[in-house]
Structures are given as C-alpha cells and as structure tokens.
Amino acid sequence: MTSRTICAACASGLLLLSGACGGSEQGSSQESADDGAATVSVTTATGLAAVEPWARPADAGKNTAVYLQLENTLPDGDSLIGVRSEGAERAALHESVMEGATMRMRPMIGVALPSGGRIAFRPMGPHVMLLRLRDPLVPGDTVEVTFDFASGRSLAVRAGVRTP
Amino acid sequence: MRPLVVITLLGLSIVGCAERPWHGIVRSPADPAPALILAGAADRPVTRLRLDSLRGEVVVLYFGYTHCPDVCPTTLADWARAKRALGADTTGIRWIFVSVDPTRDLPAEAHGYARQFDPAFTGTAPTDAELKRLLTDWAIAAYPEGDPRTPDYTVAHPAHTFVVDADGRFRLMIPPGVRADDLADDLRRLR
Ligand SMILES: [Cu+2]
Secondary structure (H helix, E strand, O other): OHHHHHHHHHHHHHHHHOOOOOOOOOOHHHHHHOOOHHHEEEEOOOOEEEEEEEEOOEOOOOOEEEEEEEEEOOOOOEEEEEEEOOOEEEEEEEEEEEEOOEEEEEEOOOEEEOOOOEEEEOOOOEEEEEEEEOOOEOOOOEEEEEEEEOOOOEEEEEEEEOOO | OHHHHHHHHHHHHHHHHHOOOOOOEEOOOOOEOOOOEEOOEOOEHHHOEEHHHHOOOEEEEEEEOOOOOOHHHHHHHHHHHHHHHOOOOOOOEEEEEEEOOOOOOOHHHHHHHHHOOOOOOEEEOOOHHHHHHHHHHHOOOOEEEOOOOOOOOEEEEEOOEEEEOOOOEEEEEEOOOOOHHHHHHHHHHHO
C-alpha cells in the first residue's frame, strides 16, 4: 500500500510534466503553489518561473536538497538538462524512489517542461541535490541554484533555507 | 436485565477501540524485536546502543545516513513535529537514528546529526561488522550506490520508521509520508 502511494506521487509528478496540473499531486509545495501568484518568488523574462524555492539546513561538507516548482509560461516547450550551484561541490537532479521497503535515489536526466507545464520538486520525490556544501546552510540563509535548459536558456533561483 | 445491557455496551465499546486503525503498518504477530547492539563511541556513552536495555520505553528507530539530502531529513523533521505534537511530556519514548553508512558516519557524527532535529534524539553508527549483523537480524537492506570510494555515493536504506513497544516487541512500521500528527497518535497509544 505504501509503495503504491509513493508511486502514485511519482506518477502524478510525471503527469505534471505534460502540463496536466490537476489536483492529484501530494505534498506541501503543492498546497503553497495553489496560493497563487504571491508565492512566485522568481520570474525571468525568459518565461520560466520558480515557485516557492526552499532548501533544507545542512552542515558544510554534507548534502542537502532544494525544492521548488519550475513553470514554463512560454509558447514553446523546453527541457531541463542540468543544475549547478556555487554553494556546493556538485549539484544534481535526483529523484527519491521507494522500491519495496527500500528508499533509493536515482538521477533525473533531461526532464521535459512543455509549454504551460510544471516540474514539481518536493520532499520524498524529485529534488535538486546539493553535494558537499561549501558552507553550512542555516535557516535564514539563501543558496543559489541555476537551472540549464536544452534551449540554452538558464534560470537562476535563490532559495531560502528553512526547516519544513 | 440492566447489568446485561451495560456489559453489552461495554463489550461494543471495547471492540470499537480495538478496531480504531493504526496509521503505521501493524506487525502481526508482534514478535520480540531483533537484537540491536552497537558499541558506539568509547568517549560518548550516548552513542552506545543496546535495544534490549530499553525495555519500558517505546523506541522509535530509523536506519539512514547523515549525507542523505531528502528522505532522512524529511523523516527526522516529521519525528520532531510528532514529538512536539505529543506535548511537553515525551518521557517513555526514545528516538534513535542509526546510520547504515559506516564508511562516512562515526557514532558521534550520527548523534550530532540526529540532535539537529531535536535535542532529545540520539544517533549512532555501527562498525562494518555490526552493520552486517543488524541488516541480517532486522531483514532489511542498505547498500551504497555509486562508487563508495568517491565522496558522492548515495546509500539505499529502509524506508520505514520502526517502532518497538515497551515490552520490546517490534510493533509498527511507519511508512514515509505518514503525517507527524498520525505518528504521534500511534506513539500515544503504545506509550
Ligand atoms: Cu538526491
């Protein structure tokens, strides 16, 4: 039953990529996104927007995750191909997945972001993983991550650090 | 006549209580919890762990690793919220984080990590030999993914929080995503 719940969450995340933003997604990031435009913290002229970015606190040298929703309001689709951050030795697009009774992480490569579509990064699901933080992240800090797209566009996002 | 009615009602209410569903997965039969004995760090007694010495207390257990970016901190933050939901008096409940990444985590480090979520949480880490034994005893999986000689490997680990009751029986498995209030509710019933 549990793995089914998790898989349903995964599946709804995938559905979101095709622009089918129904009410099926789980997690707190979805609730806050529904609050409307007031929560859009970063929007760029490129038509790509980051909604409610936040990062977990963690010690220097450790790993952490950044969560947000990426939205594409452009007339054309794009594809997320990478992420980078000055705040860590390495950044990666990851997904937590439950297999049987075991939790694993796997890399996400080339995530489609169609016109009007959205990618939801959320706890226990897709996340931006920051590996080996250069400095500790404590609540109140911010950390910048930059998303790179297949079109050559990029989107820099400043995420506030907070405990969920 | 009247006493009979009272008894019947009592019986019904007992059945009603017994059927209130748990939020975690109930283990049936609730066998004694497997052994869990970790030597810990010599200079930090708090990182030593002998599960069978904790009879009389409900033990909330998680097997993770301190480099875990997403699932472990989400779980421990949920524990912290559940602990707050239980109110000021949380005596009788032990919250223990056990690292399954002995290559990177020392007992004291795992302890410091757990305490970041709540000062009452404790953490420890096994030796390689202790890890091997505990994975067998608990019938759980944990293994590095990626090259463990590089700093960026990840660790697959059990998804559930395990709950051992005050009699030392392995009672509940709390799936990821169970709300903190619901975890608190289950723990309140076991305490
Ligand atoms: Cu990850």
